Amino acid sequence: SQTIHQWPATLVQPVGSPLSLECTVEGTSNPNLYWYRQAAGRGLQLLFYSVGIGQISSEVPQNLSASRPQDRQFILSSKKLLLSDSGFYLCAWSRATLGLAGAYEQYFGPGTRLTVT
Amino acid sequence: AQSVTQLGSHVSVSEGALVLLRCNYSSSVPPYLFWYVQYPNQGLQLLLKYTTGATLVKGINGFEAEFKKSETSFHLTKPSAHMSDAAEYFCAVTDQGYGNKLVFGAGTILRVKS
Numbered sequence: 243s244q245t246i247h248q249w250p251a252t253l254v255q256p257v258g259s260p261l262s263l264e265c266t267v268e269g270t271s272n273p274n275l276y277w278y279r280q281a282a283g284r285g286l287q288l289l290f291y292s293v294g295i296g297q298i299s300s301e302v303p304q305n306l307s308a309s310r311p312q313d314r315q316f317i318l319s320s321k322k323l324l325l326s327d328s329g330f331y332l333c334a335w336s337r338a339t340l341g342l343a344g345a346y347e348q349y350f351g352p353g354t355r356l357t358v359t
Numbered sequence: 360a361q362s363v364t365q366l367g368s369h370v371s372v373s374e375g376a377l378v379l380l381r382c383n384y385s386s387s388v389p390p391y392l393f394w395y396v397q398y399p400n401q402g403l404q405l406l407l408k409y410t411t412g413a414t415l416v417k418g419i420n421g422f423e424a425e426f427k428k429s430e431t432s433f434h435l436t437k438p439s440a441h442m443s444d445a446a447e448y449f450c451a452v453t454d455q456g457y458g459n460k461l462v463f464g465a466g467t468i469l470r471v472k473s
Binding site for chain 1: 391393395400401402403404405408410411449453457458459460461463464465466
């Protein structure tokens with residue numbers, strides 16, 4: 243069966259510090275990978291998605307970046323955190339689709355609670 | 360572009376009462392629809408999905424949803440609420456672009472009163 247891990251579970255960082263959140267998936271190959279943010283009372287915002295190693299698409303211009311150095315590893319980074327980067331960060335995966343959208347659900351990790359002080 | 364509207368950011372029901380969470384979608388092509396549940400400080404868990412075929416979809420924990428094309432709706436129901444159903448629920452539709460992205464509604468927080 244497939245498993246998705248995220249760490250750390252919680253993080254408190256000062257403004258201006260760097261950030262690195264990691265997500266790994268087990269039990270599947272060549273998944274689509276996604277990073278979302280949930281800010282208080284603002285629902286789910288898709289930040290980045292990836293359909294393969296080194297292939298990153300950004301949904302929203304912001305202070306964050308993403309990388310996919312290995313097939314089942316997805317990293318969210320920032321060089322200098324802002325107060326507005328606080329939130330609950332969720333990683334998700336889905337089966338790969340060929341071309342346009344498929345009918346595949348996304349599976350979510352447990353999330354990382356980031357507080358920028 | 361696809362979109363999802365969840366009517367009611369908060370819904371309160373008594374234990375044992377019917378749960379009805381509303382979701383309307385907008386899609387230019389036949390949609391794929393999903394309901395997820397999120398408990399506090401946890402990730403989202405898939406409740407059920409509609410792709411093609413039977414319009415009444417049964418999911419986990421006694422939930423079901425009915426796809427109504429004429430009403431562009433995909434409402435989530437459960438005949439009898441349990442205290443453990445208290446959570447936030449999200450409706451989503453597949454974005455018709457590249458990458459199997461999902462477009463989520465704003466979410467509905469379900470409160471169950473004893």
